Amino acid sequence: MGQLVPLMEWASSPKGFKYPPAPATLHRYAKTGQIIPAPIKQGSKWVVDEDAKYVGVIAKAAIPNHLPASVKALLEKTINGSQTTHT
Known part of the structure; x- marks a missing residue:
């Protein structure tokens, strides 16, 4: 498991998206379990493992x-x- 980074920082990194979605979309992905391992809400901010992967809606x-x-x-x-x- 890697270091926890802010969701927007992860989305902009090479392990995230080529073209990061809007913050509201990223928050929806975090809430609905579309990122593995699941992001964690710390206060009002989402953080995610730097090695996390976007998997989308599975079922x-x-x-x-x-x-x-x-x-x-x-x-x-x-x-x-x-x-x-x-x-």
Whole structure:
């Protein structure tokens, strides 16, 4: 395991991205487990192992249809790490 570095610093390094995404996108990647080993939130900042790799979304969880709409919306928000829209 390498040294912990700020998420933006890792994204700009040769081990991160060729063209780093916006900070909000990086934070979403960190929250939803798309970086391995998982980043850690220290106070208000994300830090990550300098040798970490971006893996993206590995699989989507299936949400059962028999649940009430409010529960399904909450599950979607929890799984996706962002707000969802109701239809």
